[in-house]
Amino acid sequence: MSAKIFACFRSTLAVIMMMLLGLANANAIEWPQEVTEKEGTIVVYQPQPESLNGNILQGRAAMSLELIDRDEPVFGAFWFSARIDTNTDNATVRDVKVTQVRWPESTEADEQRFTEVVEKALGSSSFNISMERLSASLANAKQEKQSLENIKNDAPNIIFRQQLSVLLSFDGAPQFREIEGSPYERALNTPFAVARNQQTKKLYLSSGTFWYTADNPMGPWQTTEYPPEDLVKMLPKPEDATPAKSASAPAVIAVNTATELVATEGKPRWKSLTEGKLLYVSNTETAWIREVSSGDMYLLLSGRWFKAKKEAGPWEFVRADKLPTSFNDIPPESDIGGLRVSVAGTTEADQAMLDAQIPQTAAIKRSETKLTVEYDGEPKFDAIPGTKVAYAVNTSTQVLKINGQYYAVDNAVWFVASAAKGPWTVADNIPTDEIAKIPPSSPVYNTTYVEIYDSTPEVVYVGYTPGYMWSYPYYGVPVYGTGWYYPPYWGRYYYPRPPTWGLHVGYNPWTGWNVGVSWSNGFFSVGVGWNAGWGNNYHPGRCCGGYYGGGYRRPVVINTGDINIGNSVSIGNRTNISNKVTKNNNISGNRVGKNNLYNRPENRVRNADSKKINNNLRQATHNKSRDNNVFADKNGNIARDNNGEWQNRNKGNWTPAPATKQRVETGLSNRDISKPVTMPSRPNTDMSRPNNMNRQMNNRNIDREGLNRSRNARQHGMAREGRRGR
Template sequence: MFRSILLLLILAVVTIAATTKSDRWPREMQHEKGTIIMYQPELELFDGTKLEARAAVSIKRPSDTAAVFGAVWISSTVNVDRDLRMVYIKTLQITNVRFPESVKDQETLKKTIAEALMKDLPPLSLDELVTAMDAVKAQNSNAAKFKNDPPEIIYATSPTVLVFIDGDPRYEAIEKSDVERIMNTPFPIFRTKGSTALHLYTGQYWYTTTDVAGRWTVEAAAPKDLAPIAKQVDDQTKEANGGTMPKKAEKPSTIIVRTKPSELLMFTGEPSFDPISGTQLMAAKNTEASVFMDISSQMTYVVLSGRWFRTKNVKAGPWEFVASDALPADFKKIPEGSTYDEALAYVAGTSASREAVLDASIPQTAAVDRASATCTVTYKGEPEFKAIEGTTMKYAVNTSSSVLLIDGKYFACDNGVWFESTSAKGPWTVSTKRPDKVDEIPPTSPVYNTKYVYVYESTPTVVYVGYTPGYTGSYVMGPTVVYGTGY
C-alpha cells in the first residue's frame, strides 16, 4: 500500500536540511487509497557518515472524515564529497512509522517506503546539512539545560495531602460575597474579609489554620459564610465522579503546605518491599509511587515526573538525581506486565522508554476555521513584557496567556493555536505561519512549551495546526521522557 509515496519521500530527503525554503512544504500526493501529505522534515543527526531525520505525515483515506497524522523516521549511511560539497546516500532505512491504531499495516508501510526510496537517491548539499546540524545541536543543548535538582521529597506513612501554593498566597475577592480565595493554588482555600482564619476543603473534610504554612486542624463543618461554596465544590466533585460523592475517608488527612515544588512520597504504613525475581531489586508495594530498593547498594530509587532520584535514607534524604541511563542494569529487567512495569517507560534502553520517546513526536492536530477562531487575552493592568533570556524576544508577564513580542509583532499561543496581532491587546487572527524564533526559547522561560506548537499549512478558510506533547509539558530528555522543565 501507499507505493506512490515514493516521489514524496524522495523530495523529503532532498530538502531535509533546516534551511530548506518553507514554501516547498507541505508536499501532497494523491493515491488510490487516499491523500498523503508530508510536512517539512526535521534533521536529527548528521555526523559525516550517518544521517537521520523525522517528518510529520498525514493520510486521508476515502472513509476518513479528517486526515490522520503521524510521523516517519528515516536513517541512512552516507558518503561525503568535500570537494563538490555534496553528500551521497549509500543505504537507507525507515526505522519507524507512528500513526494512531486506526492506520493498519504500519510495518508494511515502513518497508514499502524504504524499498521505494532506495530506487532513487539524489545527492544532498553538505553545507545545508552542516547548518541544519548546528541548529539540532543548539536544540539538544537546550534539552540538556532542563533542571534536574531534587525537589523536597516529603515522606509520609499516613494519609497526607500536599498543598502547593505557587509563591506567597495571592488573594482575590469572590464576587458578591465577603469571601476571598487564594488564587495561585488549585486547592480551594478561603478566608472571610478581615479574618486571619483560613479554610481548606478537600472534598472530604474542612480544615482551618491561621498560618498557611503551619498546622491545620479539622473543622466539624463548613463555616457559614462558605456553605454555598462547599455545595458548589461538592456538585463539581459529584459530576467528576459520575454523579455520586466519593466514599468519605475514615480519618482526616495531615495537611502539608509548600510554596516551592515538592513531592509527596506516601506509604500505607512503613515501606513494605516485594523482591523482583531475577534481579537485585525490591519494589515498594504499599505506595502508589514507583519506589525500588537496590539490594546491592542499599539505595532507594523513586521516579518523579519522569526523573529518577535516589537516597540511602528514604525518610530524611538527602536525595540525588540519577540519569535514566545510569540506573543499575537490573532496572531493565523489571518484568513487562508486572505490577511495577510503569517504571520501565523511564528506564533508558527499554521498549517502553523507546515507545514513549517516539510518541513524543506525534502531533495532536486540528483544522482551525480562520473566520470564527478567536483568542481573548486579559492583562492585569497595561501589558507588561519581559525579555526572554538569550533571545531578542519578549513575553507578557501580567497575563495567564502565552503572548510573545517578536520583531515588533505580537503572537499569542492559545489552546495549541498560534494567533497574531499588531497590538498586545488584539484583535487577534489565526497565524498561517509559526514564528521562526520560538525554537530559540530556552527551558528557563515560562513560555518554553510554545515551541512545540506548529502550523502545518493553510487555505483561505482553514489553518491546519498541531502540537506535540511538549506543549503540555512532556519533554524528551536523552533516551527517555520527563514532565516539566524543572524550573
Template sequence: MRHIIIILCFILTSSFVVAESSGLHWPKEIKKNETVVVLYQPQLESFKGNILEGRMALSVTRKDKKPVFGALWFKARLATDLEERTAVLEKLDIQKIVFPGVKDSVKIDKFSELFKQEVESWNLVMSLDRILAGLEEVENLNELSVKLNNAPPDIYFRTSPSVLITIDGDPIYKNIEGANFDYVVNTAFFIVKDSKNKYYIKGGKFWYVSNEATSGYTDTNKVPSDIKKFADKNLPKEEQDSATASLTEAPELIVVTKPSELITTDGDPDYATIEGTTLLYVSNTESDIVMDINSQVHYVLLAGRWYKSSSLEDGSWTFVEPADLPADFSKIPNDSDMADVRASVPGTPEAQEALLEQTIPQTATVDRKTATVEVKWDGDPKFEKIEGTNISAAKNSDKTVLLIKNKYYCVDDAIWFVSDNPLGPWTVSDVRPDEVDRIPPESEAYNVKYVYIYESTPEVVYVGYLPGYTWSFAYGGCVVYGTGYWYRPWYYHYYYPRPVTWGFGVHWNPYTGWGFSFGLSYGWIGWGFHPYSRAYWGPRGYHYGYRHGYARGYNHGYYRGARHGYAAGYRAGQRNSYNNVYRNRNTGVKHTGTARTQPANRTLNNKARPSTRPNNVFADKKGNVYQRDKSGNWQNKNNAKPAQRPTSQPSKQPATQPSKGTTQKPQARPSTGQNRQTPQQRPSVSSQQKQQLNHSYQNRNRGNQNYNRARTSGYGGGGRGGARGGRR
C-alpha cells in the first residue's frame, strides 16, 4: 500500500508533461519523469442528445513499481465530424475517480483534483467507429424505429443495357423564353418537347426521340440545332465512364411517372454460390439479387428493403419483413462478394452497427448574428394541416416552413429559424417545438423532427441532426432509405419538388453509406437549367448526397462486398463536404465537425501520447478494474496486497483473541493462502462478470477492427469518413 501512496503523492506535486499524440490511438498516457498515467479506451454508459457519459479504466505506474489501477467517470458534449468519422468530447467533466483497494481518501482526492484540472482542459478526439461499438453497451438506447411504407415500387427487369427515366408524376412543361420548345420541369433528366410535339431525351452520348412523352423512344442523330445547343450549354461537362463510352448501341429507355426501380443484368442472370449457405447470388448485375435454393425464390435489396419473387419478371415482387428472411441470410460470410447485404439482415453485427449510426448526430455551432435564411414563396403563403397534429405545413415554399402556436418555424440545412411572419424576418431559434415529434412519415416535413437544438448562449446555438433528417431510418432491425411515401410536388408558377425514395437505385454500403445507381446513367442526371426552383430532390442538386451514379456492370467487372467499398459499383454518396449539410452554408455556422479553433485554455488531446500498452483493461460500473490476458482470462486488478485482504477480524480483535488470531486462522485456511499467492487470482471473476467483460472486449475489438479496416481502405481521415445513414 505504501508504494501506491508514494506514487500518488509524487504525481500530484508535479505538473503533467505529455507529448504530442496521434489523436485516435488507445490507450493514451501522460508521463512525468518516471511516473506514467495510462488512460484506457472509454466505455460508454449514457448518450442523450449530444451529451455522452461513460467511464475509463486508468493506471498509475512509477518506475520499478507495480501499476495502481483505478477508474474515472466522465460527462462530455459530443461534437461530431461524420465525414472524417471522428468526434470530440468537449467540456470534459471528470465526475469521480476511484482506486479499488486504496484506503487513503485524502491522497486520492488530492490526486483526483489535480488530474481533473489537467484532463478537463482537453477536448478529447475519438474515432467514431470506436464510439459506435461502445454504444452497444448503452442501456435503453433508442433505435428510432419508425412506421414506413414498404409497398414495392414498380420493378422492371432487363438483361440488356437500360436506363430508368423518372418523371415525378405526369409531365409538367414549361416554356423557355425565346425558344421554340418546352422542357419537362418535374424530372432530373433532360426532356424537351419541340413545336412539332416531338420529345427529345439526352443522356450520355446518346439522343432519343419519340412522339409520346413516356414511351416509344428510339435513338437518333437528327436533333434540332437549337435543342442541341441548349443541351450542350446546360448538361454537366463530365467524362463518361468506360461502360457507357464502350457502348455501340443506345440503351433502352424506360420512362415512368410512378415510383419505380430498375434491375439489370449483363445478359441472362449468372448465378454463383454463397459459401456455407443454400443461397445463390446473381453476379452479373449492379443490383443485390439473392436466390434461396430451397424455395427457388429471388430476393432483391432496394433502398434497404428486401422484396421477393418467384421470377425476375416485371411486377411480381412483394415486401419481406426483415425478420422473415431465410435463416441462411445471416450466414453470408463477411468476406463474401455479397457481404455488403449483411447490413440489411437483422441481428448481424453489420446491421447493429448501421442501427447505432442512426443515433449519432452531426453537430454544429451556429452564430446567431450571421446565420440567415431566405424563404421563397410561389404566391401568397399557403398552409395545410398535418394530419394527427396541431401543425400546419407550407405547401408553396421552397423550404420546410411550419406554423406552430402562431409562430412560424423554418428548417434550412438542419438549423431551426423562427419568425412572427411567414415572410420573415427570420432569426435562429433556440427552441425546437415539441410538437414536431408528432409529425408522421406521410408528411414531407417528416425529416425535420430529426433536427435538434441542444444548448444556446446569447451568441451561439448548439445544434445537430440525426440521419433521419437525410431520410435514413431504422426499421425491423435494419436501416432503410426513405419513408416509401410519394409526396405531391408543388407547381404553380414555380416547381418545388419533394423527397423521393424510389427511382435512383439506392444502395447501402458499409464504407460509404447510401449511394445511387440507375443502370447506365453516368452523365444523364443533373442538367443545370431549372431556373425557377431549387434543384431536384434526387441525384445532384439540393440533396447533395445524391450523385450521378453509374453501373458497376457492363465491361468493368463486379467487384463487390465490404472489402471493396463502392469502388466497383454504384456511385456512392461520397464522404466529402457534401455529406455534412452544415457545410452547405456560406455564413452562420461557426464550427461543424471536429476541425475548429480551440479556446486558449482547451486543447485537442495533444497532451496525451499513444501508449504501447495493450488496450485490454476495463472498468465495471462499480469501479472494479479487470485486465484480459492473452489466453482470454480476466484478472481483477484490485490494488490491495494478499496480506492486507483477510477479513476484518484480525484487525479488530488481536488483543482480545490473540491465540485464535495466531493459531486457528492459518490452520483454517492453508489452501486458500496458497491459492492467493498472486494478485491475479484475487478475487475470482464470476461467470456473469466474465460474460459482461467479454461482451465489452468484443465490442472494443470490433470497433478497433472497423477503425483499422477503414484506415487501410482509405475512407476518411479517422475512419470511413463522413455521414453514413442517408442523404437529405
C-alpha cells in the first residue's frame, strides 16, 4: 500500500471513528431543521457558507417544500445573508434574508408562490448550528486569508537544560516593594512569589511546595528545606500539598529578557518518525525536531518555528508554509501529532484558521454595563506613530484618544466618553478606520479585533475574534503574541503589558492556547500569594488584576497582589505536543467557542437574554426521521449523498448523477465548472419575480468536486462536534 493511499485510509478511518463518537453526543445540534407555515413545511438542510464578514454569514442551502396540497416535496436551493450570534459551543443564525432562490423542478407558475412561502418562513425563523459544523463548513467558503504585516519574529534567547527546570522571569530589572507589617519586600514584576528580607537582603522563592533561596534575584537559586517560619505563614498552604524533598525540585533559572527554556529529563532522547525523515526529542515538553536529510533542528515556540544546526544557534525563524514537506507527513495519532496545527496546509492548521474567523458575539445590555477607569495620577497618553490614535499608559484599562473623543475596551466591549475619566457608556460605533491603523508594535493592537455590529436603544451587538486574545493567523497557522516587547508602566503602580515569550505557550486544536506546561512553570501548580495584602505601592489592575495588559482577561494572573499563577498542570503532560490536554490553564478563547469572554461568570450580568431579544423569531426544529444528506451545488442543483454516490433530483425523483463535463452550455455563459462559481447575492432583488435561470439550468450536471468538498466538510464538522465532550 502506497504512503498516499495509507494516509487517505487512515484519514477516512479517523473521520469514521469521530463520527461514531459524535453519535453519542447528546448535545449535538442536528440537521436538517424545519419550519412550519400554513401552506406547509420548509425543510432546510445544513447550510453551505460562502463567506463570513464580521457576524454576517452568506451562503446557500438545499431545501424542500412540503405543501399541504401536494403529495411529493418540491426541492430547491436558496442563497441567503444572515447574522450569527455565538454562544459557547453553538451559533444562532437569525435575520435570514433570502437573496436568491432556485427551483429546478418547478413550473414558472409555481415559482412565485414557492418563493413567497420560503422568504416569509425563513425571515421569521432562527436556526442553531454547532460552532464545529460552522467552522468546518467554512472550509469551502472563499475566505480572505491575510497574515499580519509587521509582526515580529526575532528568536528569543533560548536556554537548554538537561534537567527539570523552570524560568523565573522578571519584566526588566527586578523591582521590589514593601510588604506591610513584615520585614520583607516582594518582587512585583515576576509571575512568581519572590520575597526579600529588608535587612539581610536574603531572597526567597516559593512554589507553594518547594522553597528556594538566593543572594541575588538573578540567582543562582538553591533549594532550602528551612525557609523563615514567618514567611511560610504568609503563604497559603495548598490543599493538595504533599511533603516534597528538595532533591525532586526543578532547577530555577532567572532571566529578565525575552527567553524560552527547553528542558529535557536527562540527555535528549531522539525518536524516529515518518519513515526516518524526522526525529523528535521525546523527553521534553517543547516541540524539538530534527530533519534527517539536512540535519537542521526545529523548535516550536509560541506557534513559531525556529531552526538551527546546533543548540547554541543562531536560531532562524521559519514560516510555517516554508517547512520541509516531511512535516506534513507527521501522523495525527503520533506522540507529536498535535504539532500538525502549526504546519501550514494540514487539515488541523486549516481548521484553526477557520476557527479564527468566527467571532465570539454577545448582545450587551446598556443598563447593566458600566466602566470605571482608574489612572495612576492624571491621565497620560502616548501617541501611536502613523495614526491619529493615542493610548493611555498609566492605567490597566485600554483607553484610546481619537479626535478629541475617548474610547475604551473592557472584556471585548467598546465604551465611549467625552473625557478621559468618563463617565463611560457603551459605544454604538467607533472610528474603525483610525483604529484599524494601530500597528502590532503597539500594546493596544489587540483592540482592532473587537467590533460593534449593531445596536438598539436597549442593547449593543458586539464581537471579537482571537486577535483580541493575542492569537493571530500567520501564513496558515496560529501564532501567539505579536513578538514585540511592550515596556511596562512604572509609577506609584506597576502596569505590565502582554508578553510573547517566557510563558511556554503551546496550541491545542481542541482548547486553544495553553500556558505553563509542567516543566517550565507547572510546578507552581497552586496559587501562591502573600496574605499581608497589596501594600501601598502596587495596584492590582482594575478589572481583573495582574499581568494582562489591560482590557482583556486570562486565567494566568501574574502578580495580582496574590501573585497567583492559577494553572494546575501535572508533570509529564506534553500539553503543547500531543492532544493530551490539561484543564484550567488556557490563556485565551482561541479555540472556537471555548472560554468566551462574554460568558465568564463575572461578565454574564451584561449579557441580554437572546430569547427575549429574538422573541419574534421561531426556532427551527429537527425531525429525526430526515437524513442530513441533501446539498445544493454552486449552481443551485440539488444532489443527495446516497452511501457515497451522488444522485440528482430530477422530475420528482432521485437518479444517479451523470459524470461532470468540462464545459456546459447555460443560459448565462460558458463556464469552466472546475472553477468556483458563486451565485450573485442581490439583497435588493424583487423576490416576487420568478428567477429566469431556473429552467435554463435544469439539466446542468452537478458540480461533483464542490459537492465532495461540502460533504467532507459536513462530516468533518460532525466529527469535531462529537469530540467536544471528550
